[in-house]
Amino acid sequence: MTTRHENEVVAEEDAGRDELTAAAVTIGRRGLLRAAALGTLGVGVLGALTETLVAAAEPATTTPSGPVKQWCMIIDLRLCNGCKLCTTACQTAHYLHEDQTWMNVYTMTNAAGEDYFMPRPCQMCEDPACVPVCPVGANFRTPEGLTLVDQSKCIGTRICMNACPYDARYFNWSDPVPAPRQPFKQEPEWPVPQVKGTVGKCIECAAMLPTGQLPECVTNCPMGVLYFGDLTSDAAVNGMGATVKISTFLAENDAIVFKEEYGTHPRVYYIPGHGQDLNNNSSAS
Amino acid sequence: MTDVIIPNVGRDQSSPQETDLRAVAMRPVLETPRWWWPSIGVLTVIVLGGIAAWIYQVANGLGTAGYNDGAFWAIYEANLVTFIGVSYGGAVVSAILRLTHAAWRAPLTRIAEATALVTLPIGMVFIIPHLGDPSRIWELVWPPYWNLTSPILWDFFAVSTYLLATIVFFYLPLVPDAAIALERFDDEVPSTRVKVRKSLYRVLVGRFGGTPYERRRLNGAIGLIAIMIIPMAVSVHSVLSFAFASSSRAGYMETILPVYFVVAALYSGVALVVLTVAASRKLFHLEAFVTPRHFVRLGFLMIAFGAAYLYLTFTEYLIDGYSGTAGASAWVYQIVAGRYAIPFWIYFVAGGIAPLFIMMFRRFRTTSGVVVASFLVVAALWIKRLVIVIPPATEPLVNSPLAKGGVLAGNWGTYHFTWVPISITIAATAAIPLLLLVVFRFVPILSMAEMEELAEGHEESGTLEVGA
Ligand code: SF4
Ligand code: SF4
Numbered sequence: 179m180t181t182r183h184e185n186e187v188v189a190e191e192d193a194g195r196d197e198l199t200a201a202a203v204t205i206g207r208r209g210l211l212r213a214a215a216l217g218t219l220g221v222g223v224l225g226a227l228t229e230t231l232v233a234a235a236e237p238a239t240t241t242p243s244g245p246v247k248q249w250c251m252i253i254d255l256r257l258c259n260g261c262k263l264c265t266t267a268c269q270t271a272h273y274l275h276e277d278q279t280w281m282n283v284y285t286m287t288n289a290a291g292e293d294y295f296m297p298r299p300c301q302m303c304e305d306p307a308c309v310p311v312c313p314v315g316a317n318f319r320t321p322e323g324l325t326l327v328d329q330s331k332c333i334g335t336r337i338c339m340n341a342c343p344y345d346a347r348y349f350n351w352s353d354p355v356p357a358p359r360q361p362f363k364q365e366p367e368w369p370v371p372q373v374k375g376t377v378g379k380c381i382e383c384a385a386m387l388p389t390g391q392l393p394e395c396v397t398n399c400p401m402g403v404l405y406f407g408d409l410t411s412d413a414a415v416n417g418m419g420a421t422v423k424i425s426t427f428l429a430e431n432d433a434i435v436f437k438e439e440y441g442t443h444p445r446v447y448y449i450p451g452h453g454q455d456l457n458n459n460s461s462a463s
Numbered sequence: 464m465t466d467v468i469i470p471n472v473g474r475d476q477s478s479p480q481e482t483d484l485r486a487v488a489m490r491p492v493l494e495t496p497r498w499w500w501p502s503i504g505v506l507t508v509i510v511l512g513g514i515a516a517w518i519y520q521v522a523n524g525l526g527t528a529g530y531n532d533g534a535f536w537a538i539y540e541a542n543l544v545t546f547i548g549v550s551y552g553g554a555v556v557s558a559i560l561r562l563t564h565a566a567w568r569a570p571l572t573r574i575a576e577a578t579a580l581v582t583l584p585i586g587m588v589f590i591i592p593h594l595g596d597p598s599r600i601w602e603l604v605w606p607p608y609w610n611l612t613s614p615i616l617w618d619f620f621a622v623s624t625y626l627l628a629t630i631v632f633f634y635l636p637l638v639p640d641a642a643i644a645l646e647r648f649d650d651e652v653p654s655t656r657v658k659v660r661k662s663l664y665r666v667l668v669g670r671f672g673g674t675p676y677e678r679r680r681l682n683g684a685i686g687l688i689a690i691m692i693i694p695m696a697v698s699v700h701s702v703l704s705f706a707f708a709s710s711s712r713a714g715y716m717e718t719i720l721p722v723y724f725v726v727a728a729l730y731s732g733v734a735l736v737v738l739t740v741a742a743s744r745k746l747f748h749l750e751a752f753v754t755p756r757h758f759v760r761l762g763f764l765m766i767a768f769g770a771a772y773l774y775l776t777f778t779e780y781l782i783d784g785y786s787g788t789a790g791a792s793a794w795v796y797q798i799v800a801g802r803y804a805i806p807f808w809i810y811f812v813a814g815g816i817a818p819l820f821i822m823m824f825r826r827f828r829t830t831s832g833v834v835v836a837s838f839l840v841v842a843a844l845w846i847k848r849l850v851i852v853i854p855p856a857t858e859p860l861v862n863s864p865l866a867k868g869g870v871l872a873g874n875w876g877t878y879h880f881t882w883v884p885i886s887i888t889i890a891a892t893a894a895i896p897l898l899l900l901v902v903f904r905f906v907p908i909l910s911m912a913e914m915e916e917l918a919e920g921h922e923e924s925g926t927l928e929v930g931a
Pocket of ligand 2: 396
């Protein structure tokens, strides 16, 4: 687990929260899934498949050599005015249908009954719920901490849409919006155009990052709500050019993660302003 | 095959046409009733219509089936569960009644096993329209692609194993029957029809000679499969529920779901067996062997499962509704009082209360009463599957409904029924009688050997109703 140290970064400013419990829940779930997989293996499948199992259970999380960027996003809810320019910028860049809101701006209600806006990209979970459920291993996690979809593998069962607690996944129910020649190869890091009959979601503009560009939504937010950053170097920047030291910024502003109790360990941190609790109990049962 | 043991059951009855077991069992194989070809024609056209609708869907995307991001699972997933579920009826009538030595089962086993044999593959076929990209379905059978932590893959393994068991369970009791049929064919004019069946039966019989030793071994094997198929069927329906339950969505994430699926499968499965037995009885004149008492017994079996199902439904909704957590309460309220209330109450009345009511009173507990009840159960349990599958798939996960002003609020997704999945569903339904008609054109509709053996008086001959 190369990702634990960033977790601790968050744990510090989440001092009031029961970080330990959340971690324990997650480990329990992963462990259980692995045990279940081994059980299946023991019952029905021959030992020759062990390698497949290991490969499937550990999607691309092996320790890389040298410092690796660990991408993250910070969303300052105090500033969002609900203009949804992030949504449309994302859709334009990735040639998405109107209802494919990879960056969705929800109108939420706070404890005082007032509306506020909440942008929701993929939370790039450290323990994603969407990855283990895919029967053909089309979802995977990159060493930089991005959860991506391999649309050349996806068969369209949609069980990942069932699993994601953040409704972050969008299906291609019809032919995708046609796209002109792209500056990047069509691959999980830049799935443009989308593929009919497969699942798509926010990729944190993975292909643009090595070129030094910020994600489209971050660049296009006129309010500077969205920060994009690297946990390894502890720095993040928003579309207005403001740079922050992630650890202190999160700690000073009491940052939270969405649905922490699900144990997914998102790498999207929210800064709540005025009693915004993200309705954190919205689906717990 | 002249050394086949042929007990003399039913042969010395007064009206040989109606009560000669072998004649009745073989009649659908040897004669073509006037309605046969027209029925095959109509059913085939309906099935082809479904295939055409599917081709349209492949060309234009799953959106044409009414799906959207606010309702990612709906009718196909419900159909998958429904059709695989009804196939359980064959296992229960045949295996459970065999293991409990309920001799009255004998005239029903072949029909029940055939029903399982045809409904299970039809259910599995729903994997295809369910997939967004069916052209890559081969990834499910190609090990390098397998991700063994996926419940869908568990489903796939479980259902495939169950299919194999169902085929074996259909085949084994057929072996002595094929031997009997083969021998009977010696007296027939060797038309093409007879010749084709003769070569089929020769393959089915293999080296089975019908000696008492072989019969004992065969019965041992059937008993073993009967024992194996019960835990197998339980696990299949449980694992089927895992695909839903292994999530954090209220309504799917239910510990009760596996049990719920198993009981629903038993309930609707017995109901479908009643329907196929009733239809076969009418169409192939099995009245001498399948009596009204059979229907009443099946009816009692059915409502026992029905009552259990009602109890599970009540438990689930009461506890989740009572919990007060936003997701679970909102989901229950939407079902009992909100946007899913109409289908839910249709299930409750038609699939929960009415069958109990029909079976409760002697006046309604007739053959037609049981058939009506079974029809209601099959239809209502399909609706109930929609009520299980659709609400959680349309649940808003980001906006808390409670924060939005009460359990009935929130931005719920909507599934729109379109002609595409409806045509495919009707086609799948038509495929059941179509395939059964074809099956019974090749194999005896009653398991002759089993009935004769029982009539010879070894097991509980007192309760046996052969020729009664
Ligand atoms: S937010 Fe959803 S889609 Fe994104 S990584 Fe987490 S579980 Fe997967
Ligand atoms: S990071 Fe890129 S893909 Fe994700 S929401 Fe923003 S623009 Fe869309």
